[in-house]
Amino acid sequence: MEITEASAIVTGGASGIGAAAARRLAAGGARVVVADLNAEKGEALARKIGGVYVNVDVTDTEQIEAAVDKAVELGPLRVLVNSAGIGSAQRTIGKDGEFDSAHSLDLYKKVVGINLIGTFDTLRLAATAMSRNEPTGSGDRGAVVNMASVAAFDGQIGQAAYSSSKGGVVGMTLPVARDLSAVGVRVNTIAPGLIETPIYGEGPESEQFKAKLGESVLFPKRLGTPDELASMVLELVTNSYMNAEVVRVDGGIRMPPK
Ligand code: NAI
Numbered sequence: 478m479e480i481t482e483a484s485a486i487v488t489g490g491a492s493g494i495g496a497a498a499a500r501r502l503a504a505g506g507a508r509v510v511v512a513d514l515n516a517e518k519g520e521a522l523a524r525k526i527g528g529v530y531v532n533v534d535v536t537d538t539e540q541i542e543a544a545v546d547k548a549v550e551l552g553p554l555r556v557l558v559n560s561a562g563i564g565s566a567q568r569t570i571g572k573d574g575e576f577d578s579a580h581s582l583d584l585y586k587k588v589v590g591i592n593l594i595g596t597f598d599t600l601r602l603a604a605t606a607m608s609r610n611e612p613t614g615s616g617d618r619g620a621v622v623n624m625a626s627v628a629a630f631d632g633q634i635g636q637a638a639y640s641s642s643k644g645g646v647v648g649m650t651l652p653v654a655r656d657l658s659a660v661g662v663r664v665n666t667i668a669p670g671l672i673e674t675p676i677y678g679e680g681p682e683s684e685q686f687k688a689k690l691g692e693s694v695l696f697p698k699r700l701g702t703p704d705e706l707a708s709m710v711l712e713l714v715t716n717s718y719m720n721a722e723v724v725r726v727d728g729g730i731r732m733p734p735k
Pocket of ligand 1: 488489490491492493494495512513514515533534535536559560561562563564591592595624625626627668669670671672673674675676
């Protein structure tokens with residue numbers, strides 16, 4: 478699918494994998510809406526890539542609609558990358574046998590609200606706008622790429638909320654692709670392994686932590702770079718025969734229990 482002069486929305490586009498995807502899409506000729514909560518980083522990136530920053534909390538439907546409207550002003554909206562997300566670590570029960578020390582239900586709802594419901598809300602609204610497009614030469618009206626995680630399959634101790642949210646994104650991929658096939662919009666999901674982004678924090682302690690994490694990768698024994706993920710995003714967007722698939726990009730890692 479051709480993306481030159483089309484518009485693209487990247488949620489979570491101010492940082493990490495989303496930022497790398499925004500750069501690649503802009504380099505490919507798309508007009509990118511960086512949709513994020515982080516105005517400082519989002520505006521700086523948008524300026525650099527000739528895109529537009531729109532303040533979007535993916536749990537706020539009106540803000541998502543505003544981002545979709547902005548994108549449609551810039552060109553036919555053909556690309557959505559759902560990269561906004563947060564991590565979490567908490568065990569399902571506490572150690573003292575008390576109800577109060579069980580996993581916070583508010584935290585569970587927050588993680589699912591951003592990672593899963595936010596992804597679906599953005600997808601349903603962006604795909605609605607895509608359905609109004611004229612098809613490109615390859616027949617597509619648009620393409621969506623979601624960011625799940627290998628934690629959808631190999632969730633570790635403490636990842637109940639995160640894995641639930643990412644498992645939901647994996648689970649929606651086929652039925653949503655089936656729904657959108659009627660209008661020629663493709664949907665694929667990436668399950669990243671361990672990728673070097675600010676999601677692991679910054680500073681010397683996190684550097685040590687990341688080096689240790691890298692040792693558990695099959696090959697190469699390091700964290701992935703955001704650009705290695707962005708490369709897959711671009712492939713899934715532009716390759717018109719990719720649809721309804723979940724692709725691990727993870728150096729072959731299979732996560733152990735902890
Ligand atoms: P990151 O922390 O560098 O970037 C995430 C971005 O999402 C940030 O700019 C943040 O402001 C934004 N964001 C957070 N909550 C938001 C909300 N409610 N509305 C709008 N924007 C919001 O993280 P990274 O590593 O680039 O992660 C991107 C996606 O990839 C996430 O969904 C994450 O779960 C997933 N992922 C990352 C992995 C990694 O190792 N870095 C591994 C597997 C999945």
